[in-house]
Amino acid sequence: xxxxxxxxxxxxxxxxxxxxxxxxxxxxxxxxxxxxxxxxxxxxxxxxxxxxxxxxxxxxxxxxxxxxxxxxxxxxxxxxxxxxxxxxxxxxxxxxxxxxxxxxxxxxxxxxxxx
Amino acid sequence: xxxxxxxxxxxxxxxxxxxxxxxxxxxxxxxxxxxxxxxxxxxxxxxxxxxxxxxxxxxxxxxxxxxxxxxxxxxxxxxxxxxxxxxxxxxxxxxxxxxxxxxxxxxxxxxxxxxxx
Numbered sequence: 001x002x003x004x005x006x007x008x009x010x011x012x013x014x015x016x017x018x019x020x021x022x023x024x025x026x027x028x029x030x031x032x033x034x035x036x037x038x039x040x041x042x043x044x045x046x047x048x049x050x051x052x053x054x055x056x057x058x059x060x061x062x063x064x065x066x067x068x069x070x071x072x073x074x075x076x077x078x079x080x081x082x083x084x085x086x087x088x089x090x091x092x093x094x095x096x097x098x099x100x101x102x103x104x105x106x107x108x109x110x111x112x113x114x115x
Numbered sequence: 116x117x118x119x120x121x122x123x124x125x126x127x128x129x130x131x132x133x134x135x136x137x138x139x140x141x142x143x144x145x146x147x148x149x150x151x152x153x154x155x156x157x158x159x160x161x162x163x164x165x166x167x168x169x170x171x172x173x174x175x176x177x178x179x180x181x182x183x184x185x186x187x188x189x190x191x192x193x194x195x196x197x198x199x200x201x202x203x204x205x206x207x208x209x210x211x212x213x214x215x216x217x218x219x220x221x222x223x224x225x226x227x228x229x230x231x232x
Contacts, residue, residue: 004157037223043228
């Protein structure tokens with residue numbers, strides 16, 4: 001079984017600044033994937049970034065990057081140059097690579113951007 | 116993003132009603148999913164379909180009945196629901212499910228906000 005924990009229910013950041021959202025997970029699988037999804041007020045769940053656990057290099061996607069610490073089972077999301085459109089709920093999720101790709105989600109972090 | 120569409124966007128129903136939620140994906144995927152999103156709780160996987168066959172039923176009450184007539188369409192039939200079933204119901208799709216290899220990303224629809232009176 002997999003569990004995902006997001007310990008920050010809410011975060012805020014000044015526009016153009018950098019913010020880091022925390023996520024820890026637990027899994028007994030040797031191969032798995034980690035994701036960050038964004039859910040704006042429109043409710044559409046949008047993939048932000050994904051990381052394959054077997055890759056040591058941290059994934060990046062434009063202003064979004066992750067700090068993947070496999071031994072610590074930590075997977076934080078860094079948003080650089082925050083923009084008003086980044087305001088949303090952010091969900092961390094994990095999926096096993098064996099047998100199925102069921103996503104296990106955390107409870108989310110609500111990110112507010114201060115103009 | 117119009118790859119996965121869901122109708123209706125909002126639904127209010129009484130406990131004795133029967134209604135259906137519809138999901139359609141235009142991405143050529145072959146796996147589809149239903150999730151329930153309640154306030155203050157993580158998303159809960161309800162059902163998974165892979166090539167039209169149900170491969171996962173996450174202990175969902177029988178008052179929720181899924182149907183997948185083809186790889187592009189997924190329905191969730193609702194009957195005799197309870198007020199605690201009020202939630203956002205999200206549909207997702209991916210290119211495949213199961214069998215090893217690279218896990219493919221799930222793409223979500225905008226959801227149906229369901230209120231049970």
